[in-house]
Amino acid sequence: MKFDQLLKKTKSLILKFFHNPYINTIIKGIAAFAIIIIALMIFLNFYTRHNQEQPTPQLVGLPIEEAIATIDDNDLRIEISDSVYIFNKKPGSVISQNPLPGTMVKKNRRVFVTINAKNPIKIEVPNVVGFTLRQAKAILEQEGFEVGTLSFKPDLGLNNVLEQYYNGEEAKAGMRIPKGSKIDLVLGKGMHGERTGIPLLIGLKLNDAVNRIIEASLNVGKIRYDETITSHNDSLDARVYSQYPAYIENATLNFGTRVDLWLTLNQARIPKIEKKDSVETTLLNDVNDDDEIVIE
Incomplete structure (x- = not known):
C-alpha cells in the first residue's frame, strides 16, 4: 500500500510540474529549438552534399x-x-584555373578560369638595325617582343644588327605584329675569325x-626537363644541371652555335662550378693557340 501511495504521489507531482505554465513554456521552447536544429542539419547536409566531394x-x-563540357x-x-594574350599559348585555351586540378570540391562548385584571348594585341615593330645585339635585345624587350634566332654573316660591325625578320619575312619598322612575337636578327661576325666564349649556365633558372x-651571341637549342618537373610552375623554378656544349674555361664557339639545356628541381643533381665564365668575343688571331680551346 505504501508503494502505491508513493507512486500516486510521484505521478501527481510530475503532472503538477508539467502543468506549471512556466515549466510548460520552457519545455515547449526547448522542443522547438531541437526541432529547428535537426531540420537545419538535414537541410545543410542536403545542400552541401556532405561527404560527396x-x-x-x-x-x-x-x-x-x-x-x-568537362565541367x-x-x-x-x-x-x-x-x-x-600569351603569344606561345593556343588562342581560346585555358591557361590557369582555381581551384587547381585535383583539389577536392563539392558538386555545383564554381571553377574560375583564365583564358588566352583569341585576338592578339598587335604593336609596331621597332627598328633595331645598326644597334648592337645587347642594345637591340633591350629595345625589343622594352617594346614587348623577344629576340628570336640569331644568324651571322661577315661584316666589320661585330655583333651589330644588319637585318631583322619576323616569320621569315623582313620585319619593317612600323609594321604591326602580335605582341610577344620573336624577332630574328642577322648580325655581323667580324672579318677575322672572331669567336665567342661559352657561358656558364649551371644553376641558373631557364629565363x-x-x-x-x-x-x-649564341642560340638556345633543345630544352629538356627531368622527372622532377611535372607542371608549368615546376618549370619556372627548375635550374640548369647540364649544358651542351659544356662550360670549359677559355673554350670558344662559333657565333650562333646552339646550346642545349637540361633542367631539374633536384638540387643534388646540380654540380657546383665556381669558375667564372666569359662571354666576351675573342679574336682567334690574337689568342695563343695553347691557351684557347676551340669547339666546333
Whole structure:
C-alpha cells in the first residue's frame, strides 16, 4: 500500500510540474529549438552534399569549349574570370584555373578560369638595325617582343644588327605584329675569325640561362626537363644541371652555335662550378693557340 501511495504521489507531482505554465513554456521552447536544429542539419547536409566531394578536373591547356563540357560532365560550374594574350599559348585555351586540378570540391562548385584571348594585341615593330645585339635585345624587350634566332654573316660591325625578320619575312619598322612575337636578327661576325666564349649556365633558372646564351651571341637549342618537373610552375623554378656544349674555361664557339639545356628541381643533381665564365668575343688571331680551346 505504501508503494502505491508513493507512486500516486510521484505521478501527481510530475503532472503538477508539467502543468506549471512556466515549466510548460520552457519545455515547449526547448522542443522547438531541437526541432529547428535537426531540420537545419538535414537541410545543410542536403545542400552541401556532405561527404560527396570529387577532384577538380584538369582544364589548363583545353579549348574553352572542351573545358565547359568537362565541367558539365563533373556537375560543376565554370566562370571565366579573366582573359589575357600569351603569344606561345593556343588562342581560346585555358591557361590557369582555381581551384587547381585535383583539389577536392563539392558538386555545383564554381571553377574560375583564365583564358588566352583569341585576338592578339598587335604593336609596331621597332627598328633595331645598326644597334648592337645587347642594345637591340633591350629595345625589343622594352617594346614587348623577344629576340628570336640569331644568324651571322661577315661584316666589320661585330655583333651589330644588319637585318631583322619576323616569320621569315623582313620585319619593317612600323609594321604591326602580335605582341610577344620573336624577332630574328642577322648580325655581323667580324672579318677575322672572331669567336665567342661559352657561358656558364649551371644553376641558373631557364629565363636567366636564355638571356645569358643570347648575350653570348649564341642560340638556345633543345630544352629538356627531368622527372622532377611535372607542371608549368615546376618549370619556372627548375635550374640548369647540364649544358651542351659544356662550360670549359677559355673554350670558344662559333657565333650562333646552339646550346642545349637540361633542367631539374633536384638540387643534388646540380654540380657546383665556381669558375667564372666569359662571354666576351675573342679574336682567334690574337689568342695563343695553347691557351684557347676551340669547339666546333
